[in-house]
Amino acid sequence: MKSKGLMKAGLLFLVFGLIVLSGWVGQAQARGLEQDSDVPRGALLYDNWYAALGVQPPQGNMPVWERQTTNTRSGAETWRCVSCHGWDYQGKDGAYREGSDRYTGFPGVYPAVTQRTEEEIVAVLSGKVDPQHDFSPYIPEADLKALAHFLKTSLVNDNEYIDPKTFKVLGGDAANGKALYESQCARCHGADGATLRFRFEGRDATLGTLALLDPWRFLHKTRFGTPGTEMVIGYDLGWTAQQGRDVLLYVQSLPSGLEPQQSPSLGETVPSPVEQPGGPARNVFTGVLTAFGALFTGLGFALILGVFLIGVLFVIVWMIRGKKQ
Numbered sequence: 403m404k405s406k407g408l409m410k411a412g413l414l415f416l417v418f419g420l421i422v423l424s425g426w427v428g429q430a431q432a433r434g435l436e437q438d439s440d441v442p443r444g445a446l447l448y449d450n451w452y453a454a455l456g457v458q459p460p461q462g463n464m465p466v467w468e469r470q471t472t473n474t475r476s477g478a479e480t481w482r483c484v485s486c487h488g489w490d491y492q493g494k495d496g497a498y499r500e501g502s503d504r505y506t507g508f509p510g511v512y513p514a515v516t517q518r519t520e521e522e523i524v525a526v527l528s529g530k531v532d533p534q535h536d537f538s539p540y541i542p543e544a545d546l547k548a549l550a551h552f553l554k555t556s557l558v559n560d561n562e563y564i565d566p567k568t569f570k571v572l573g574g575d576a577a578n579g580k581a582l583y584e585s586q587c588a589r590c591h592g593a594d595g596a597t598l599r600f601r602f603e604g605r606d607a608t609l610g611t612l613a614l615l616d617p618w619r620f621l622h623k624t625r626f627g628t629p630g631t632e633m634v635i636g637y638d639l640g641w642t643a644q645q646g647r648d649v650l651l652y653v654q655s656l657p658s659g660l661e662p663q664q665s666p667s668l669g670e671t672v673p674s675p676v677e678q679p680g681g682p683a684r685n686v687f688t689g690v691l692t693a694f695g696a697l698f699t700g701l702g703f704a705l706i707l708g709v710f711l712i713g714v715l716f717v718i719v720w721m722i723r724g725k726k727q
């Protein structure tokens with residue numbers, strides 16, 4: 403009788419232990435993969451803040467736009483951060499360099515933002531440094547902070563990995579890109595990237611077209627999303643910067659509707675290399691490391707708990723045997 407009672411208690415204890423254990427590991431996983439929603443929010447605002455906010459853009463040109471004459475675009479577009487600072491965040495030193503169709507001569511935000519605090523960036527966006535660079539009448543405070551947070555923590559410098567002449571990804575893994583694309587993107591965009599068609603630089607584009615003509619826009623939107631859609635994004639999937647480039651490399655091989663030798667539309671000059679500072683640019687990567695860290699801590703804990711439970715089981719069996727003898 404007594405030993406049966408002990409056995410029941412032991413089993414109960416074991417079941418209870420397993421429940422606690424699975425809960426703990428689950429939590430550790432969730433904690434590790436939990437993402438910071440200000441990052442994709444800020445990135446959407448950077449792309450097109452009036453679309454992200456669902457408001458009408460201001461009338462006329464952004465006042466700062468009038469300081470240049472090389473880029474003759476006008477109106478709503480001149481209010482987008484990306485029109486002046488670029489999809490690669492490097493303004494005149496990146497893809498929108500002199501000779502490109504998008505050249506304004508305006509500086510990039512990368513790597514300058516690495517030298518600023520998020521408060522200082524909010525001040526820049528509120529016209530406290532340059533009164534004409536004031537978005538505070540249009541963008542709510544919380545969103546200015548999200549923008550600053552995105553700029554401070556999540557910019558990726560892909561310079562070393564994209565050929566400045568051909569726009570092809572250098573050193574990527576196309577097979578990995580194909581696997582990622584097919585598991586996450588194909589259900590909406592189609593296996594050939596052509597199911598959803600959108601407008602790019604006045605043309606009808608598929609993902610293949612965009613990947614060849616503007617790899618930086620492709621990467622920004624793949625990593626952080628595009629305003630007005632509930633797209634699956636690399637950031638939420640915990641993709642590293644390299645995984646994003648692997649997908650880009652694969653999509654560059656999909657049908658694009660372009661002539662094989664057609665040269666990129668953004669110009670031919672080689673951009674000057676920009677230093678890659680250690681921390682912020684690798685943020686997506688460190689995010690994933692943190693996730694794995696949490697996971698392994700969880701597994702470590704599970705192992706200890708498992709050994710402990712086996713020990714408890716042994717003690718129970720030993721006690722039952724002792725009783726029988």
Ligand code: HEC
Pocket residue numbers: 447448451464465466467480481482483484485486487508509510511514515518523526527531532535537549553
């Ligand atoms: C019409 C062009 C234009 C637009 C649109 C624009 N900027 Fe700027 N930005 C500039 C220029 C030019 C500078 C250089 C400093 C100055 O004159 O304000 C600058 C400076 C900055 C800086 C400071 C970089 C440093 O040196 O620390 C940040 C950050 C910045 N912009 C972010 C943004 C964000 C975010 C948006 C969108 C909400 C945006 N900008 C929209 C032209 C623009």
Ligand code: HEC
Pocket residue numbers: 583586587588589590591598599600601602609612619620621623624628631632633634635636649
């Ligand atoms: C749930 C459906 C869905 C999934 C899954 C999805 N997308 Fe999208 N994606 C969209 C929609 C809708 C658009 C907006 C198309 C438009 O502008 O009309 C879009 C736009 C884009 C754009 C921007 C096009 C432009 O305007 O420059 C890129 C790049 C892109 N997707 C890449 C991806 C990649 C890479 C994946 C896989 C990680 C993915 N998408 C997964 C629905 C999806």
